[in-house]
Amino acid sequence: MKTLDEWLRGLRRQFHREPELSFNEYRTQEKIISVLDGLGIESKKIAGTGVIADIRGTGSGPCIAIRSDTDALAVVEMSTDLNGDYISRNPGVMHACGHDAHMAIVLGVARLLQEERGSFSGSVRLIFQPAEEVPPGGAVRIIGEGGLRGVDAIIGLHIFGDVEVGAIHLRPGPFMAGSNRFTVRIFGKGGHHSTPEYCVDPILIAAEFISGLRSRISGELGPSEHALGFGTVNSGRQFNRTPDEVEIVGSFRTFDDKGTAAIEYSMSSLLDSLMAAHSHKAYDGIPHYELDVQYGYPVLFNDPFFTNKASCLLKTKFPNVDPNARAIFGSEDFAYYLREVPGMYSILGTRNVAKGILEGNHSASFDIDEDVLITGVELLHSLALDFLQSPTEYIK
16 A cells, blocks of 8 residues: 555545535545545445544544545636646636545545554544535534434544645634625615606615725724625616615624624614615605625634643644634634534644745635645544543543
């Protein structure tokens, strides 16, 4: 068999060549099953295109799960000096967020644990989860179909292109934000631009809403507590006509329910004041609005007791560990697992200026320094074994 390092690089490149979108990871699923079969690990399908498998030690004991996501993004991959041998062969689809590396890393952990299964008690569950990229995500289905049944704790990691290669970031408590989508529809009164006195302009109101919302929210929350963005603004079809309505779609991210409630209140209170300011005595009930907030992934909350113990272990094994890294506004459906069982999610950096690996996640030229594959395996492998040996040090 190839050395672990060669094997990991080969696997990652195979996954990278054949990326698949959320809940369409059929070839990916079959590849994972094939690799596990080759290692002598029995697996089964779950959540449509997911895979789970258990590696059992010599005796009874706790079970820790290790999760990888498997889906890619609808991105056209750019040709670079690095990816000639493994550029996507599925046009318009790309592993632009490191999930190819995540799968290789967890399979690397599986290879080591399968070789060592006579030396530990308890078990390790491998979870290869589809559809992390598209809410409501695959984690909910994994949980609903019993993927965490019998699991006592869970760990995972994510490759990040803006973190220096080999650096490990984690923190107890809120680590990744909850993400929510909002839609605002503002209804006015359309008409000809030559007679604005007969119109109630929803585009003007929308502009005031967009320009005023950030300052309204900043009165409630500091810049490190929230992120807000507008994704689409749609209205009208005629250049010389005031339209009747406008639709604004965007998202906001916070680290707790209080922040979410504050942003919703700021939106509705600002809209109420704009409706009053632009009211027209000739048109009863105009303008008016509809506000719809769709809650996405919840805040990813690392169990503090588990994370503090994990930090102590990782600092003895790796040179660059930040146990109190800043919380980030990215969101992850790994958060759902952490609502069910204690555990921890961490970030593994891959940025390497010397090798020209500079792009952030979701870039069309995103790539990784493949040296981090071994680091990722060692990280998850050491945590899993230490937990199985001393579970009470990780779980209250």
